[in-house]
Amino acid sequence: DFSSTLNVLRHSGVMFTIVIKSFNEIYDKYSKEEADNLKNTFTNKLYLLSPDLNTLNEISQACGIGAIVDDHEIPLVTVEELKTFKIFEAIAIVPRMMPFRTKLLPYYAMKNKNVV
Numbered sequence: 001d002f003s004s005t006l007n008v009l010r011h012s013g014v015m016f017t018i019v020i021k022s023f024n025e026i027y028d029k030y031s032k033e034e035a036d037n038l039k040n041t042f043t044n045k046l047y048l049l050s051p052d053l054n055t056l057n058e059i060s061q062a063c064g065i066g067a068i069v070d071d072h073e074i075p076l077v078t079v080e081e082l083k084t085f086k087i088f089e090a091i092a093i094v095p096r097m098m099p100f101r102t103k104l105l106p107y108y109a110m111k112n113k114n115v116v
Contacts, residue, residue: 048090
């Protein structure tokens, strides 16, 4: 299966980038168990934009809680914020690190900055 293949490749030092618009794309193609395994295989996640409410909720929850007000948890990044990201804005979710919001440098600007 695809998840096992990705795990073998990852342990062999092969790096890959998989791009999806929403987590539902995985659930549409694979069984729930396979889809969950695939999502767990993707340890680094870079959120750019998604129209899917389930994906937005999952990313918001993965970012954590920013405050608790009157026994109500306020997310660090709300679904509404995620819906309205501007071009080149991103959230990186990396294991053993707090999620962080950043602005990406477009490839056409890199050649002028001597970035490798």
